[in-house]
Amino acid sequence: MQEIELMQVYELGFHIVPTIAEEKVANVFGDIKSLLEKNGAVFISEEYPKMRPLAYTMFKNEAGKNEKFNFSYFGWVKYELSKEATFEVKEKLEKNKEILRFLVIKTVRENTLYGHKLSKKEGEKTETPVVGVIPEEIAIASEEEIDKSIEELVVE
Numbered sequence: 001m002q003e004i005e006l007m008q009v010y011e012l013g014f015h016i017v018p019t020i021a022e023e024k025v026a027n028v029f030g031d032i033k034s035l036l037e038k039n040g041a042v043f044i045s046e047e048y049p050k051m052r053p054l055a056y057t058m059f060k061n062e063a064g065k066n067e068k069f070n071f072s073y074f075g076w077v078k079y080e081l082s083k084e085a086t087f088e089v090k091e092k093l094e095k096n097k098e099i100l101r102f103l104v105i106k107t108v109r110e111n112t113l114y115g116h117k118l119s120k121k122e123g124e125k126t127e128t129p130v131v132g133v134i135p136e137e138i139a140i141a142s143e144e145e146i147d148k149s150i151e152e153l154v155v156e
Helices: 022-038 085-093 142-152
Strands: 007-014 043-060 065-082 099-106
Touching: 007 022, 007 043, 007 085, 022 043, 022 085, 043 085, 043 099, 065 085, 065 099, 085 142
Parallel strands: none
Antiparallel strands: 007 065, 007 099, 043 065
């Protein structure tokens, strides 16, 4: 009996070291996609790597010395691939000196990104309700007024 490999949808997010020339980013991105393709990946969507500030300083050991990075080229690829092939891809990505860090997660085929359309525009104010605060325009009813309102609503 032949076992069928189940395909799973994954997303690979990666940081490329900022020390490579901008014109070589396309080559690194192409190498990542070629690695996936050689292992049987079917591409769903992607975002070309762009230089971005990092939320915290990352370190990478290069030539026996820890290099600090505060920026990187960040990109991602969503693809479908078997679990076994994904482990092989991860092993090869770990050896790639041009990749600062990467993460492979299981996901769904559907688009889970919220684009700019749903985010607020620059300078736009958003009112956040404060719990426990009664706006001035709402008057507090007395117990007598509440009883009177209830009596009016009760059908006899």
